[in-house]
Amino acid sequence: MKGSLYTTIELFFFFFHFVQDLHVTVSTSSYYFGWHLTILRYDVTLGTNTSGALHVLNFSKKCAKIKLLVHVSTAYVCGEAPGILMEKPLNLGKAARGRSNVVEVWNGENELVANRLHQLHSQNLTDKEITSAMQNLGLERAHYYGWPNTYTFTKAMAEMVMVESKGDLPLVIIRPTMVTSTLKDPFPGWLEGVRTVDGVLVSYAKGRLKCLAHKPEVVLNLIPADIVVNAIIGAMGMEFAEQHLDLIYHVAKLTNFSSMACFHVYMAIRFQLPLKV
Numbered sequence: 001m002k003g004s005l006y007t008t009i010e011l012f013f014f015f016f017h018f019v020q021d022l023h024v025t026v027s028t029s030s031y032y033f034g035w036h037l038t039i040l041r042y043d044v045t046l047g048t049n050t051s052g053a054l055h056v057l058n059f060s061k062k063c064a065k066i067k068l069l070v071h072v073s074t075a076y077v078c079g080e081a082p083g084i085l086m087e088k089p090l091n092l093g094k095a096a097r098g099r100s101n102v103v104e105v106w107n108g109e110n111e112l113v114a115n116r117l118h119q120l121h122s123q124n125l126t127d128k129e130i131t132s133a134m135q136n137l138g139l140e141r142a143h144y145y146g147w148p149n150t151y152t153f154t155k156a157m158a159e160m161v162m163v164e165s166k167g168d169l170p171l172v173i174i175r176p177t178m179v180t181s182t183l184k185d186p187f188p189g190w191l192e193g194v195r196t197v198d199g200v201l202v203s204y205a206k207g208r209l210k211c212l213a214h215k216p217e218v219v220l221n222l223i224p225a226d227i228v229v230n231a232i233i234g235a236m237g238m239e240f241a242e243q244h245l246d247l248i249y250h251v252a253k254l255t256n257f258s259s260m261a262c263f264h265v266y267m268a269i270r271f272q273l274p275l276k277v
Contacts, residue, residue, distance in 0.1 A: 040135065040138055040149075040150045040151055041131055041134040041135055041138065042113060042134050042135070042137045042138030042141060042150055043113045043117060043134050044134075045138060045150050045151060045154045046109060046110065046113060046138075046154050046157075048154075049151070049154035049155050049157075049158050050106060050154045050155075050157045050158045050161060051110070052158075053071060053158040053161070053162055054106075054158070054161055054162065054165065056069075056071075057069065057071075057162050057165060057166060057169070057171075058165075060169060061166075061167060061169055066169070067170065067240070068170045068171075068172060068236060068239060068240070069166070069169055069170065069171050069172070070172045070174060070232055070235070070236060071158075071159070071162055071171060071172070071173050071174070072174045072176070072228075072232070073155055073158065073159055073173055073174065073175050074151075074152070074155050074175060074176065074177075075175040075176060075177045075221070075250055075251070075252055076151075076152045076155075076177075077147075077152050077155050077156035077159060077175065078175075079146065079147060079148070079152070080148055101164075102157070102160040102161055102163075102164050103161055103164050103165065105157070106157055106161050109141065109157075112137075112141075113134075113137070116133070116134070116137055117130070117134070120133055120134075135150075138150030138153075141153065159173055170239060170246075171246070172235050172236060172239050172247075172249070173248045173249070174228070174231060174232055174235060174249050174251060175248060175249065175250045175251065176223050176228045176231070176250075176251040176252070177221035177222065177223050177251070177252045177253070178196070178197050178220070178221060178222050178223065179222075179223055179224075179225050179228055180197060180198060180201065180222045180223070180224060180225065181198070181201075181224065181225065182224050182225050182226040183224035183226055183227060184224075184226055185226045185229075190225075191225075197222070200212060221252050221253055222253065223251055223252055223253055227251065228251050231249060231251040235247075235249045
């Protein structure tokens with residue numbers, strides 16, 4: 001107890017001195033997994049993923065000493081495309097200027113949501129009926145703009161709105177895939193809580209999940225949390241060293257297997273043989 005108290009006090013003073021010289025703000029928002037992507041309320045995801053990110057941006061612009069804003073997005077804002085995509089630098093403006101004025105689109109979507117909610121409440125519908133209607137509205141708007149679900153649509157809109165509204169504030173966008181437990185730091189397998197895909201992994205590890213229905217061609221791209229943190233730090237250093245490149249950084253695994261047979265061979269070579277030795 002005594003050691004724990006001293007550690008807490010030390011961490012408090014470290015954090016106190018650290019925030020006095022804080023120059024970087026990290027922005028992130030909610031993350032969802034799998035089937036849950038299709039049943040999200042549009043008003044909730046628009047408020048959290050898009051409006052929430054913009055609120056962080058506006059706060060950051062008022063910070064006198066800030067040098068950089070890091071926005072943690074998701075790799076799935078890229079949408080869906082078949083085949084192999086060539087690796088090339090993706091600048092902020094290229095992704096954001098696909099439409100004439102993204103801020104106007106965002107304002108229009110907020111107005112649409114407010115009007116639809118007012119209409120639904122005026123009909124004296126139940127909470128369940130309102131939730132269902134807002135879920136359908138989210139999918140409808142996402143498909144209209146070319147995204148597969150509400151989550152990726154609102155996350156992509158957040159990126160675009162932030163780029164249009166950032167002014168002179170340097171902005172770095174990080175796009176990780178599905179973030180899971182750590183590879184090394186603070187120790188292998190560290191996980192804070194059980195959420196999103198972590199629930200599937202824990203259930204499988206405990207033997208409670210016997211199978212998982214999915215499309216064979218779908219790539220389950222998982223990335224350890226400490227790798228994402230390292231990428232964020234590296235991206236910040238690159239931005240300072242190269243005088244603000246305004247690049248988008250994708251953080252994903254390097255190896256994708258074309259079949260389960262390839263996966264089992266890799267697991268046997270990479271993990272089973274060293275353990276037997």
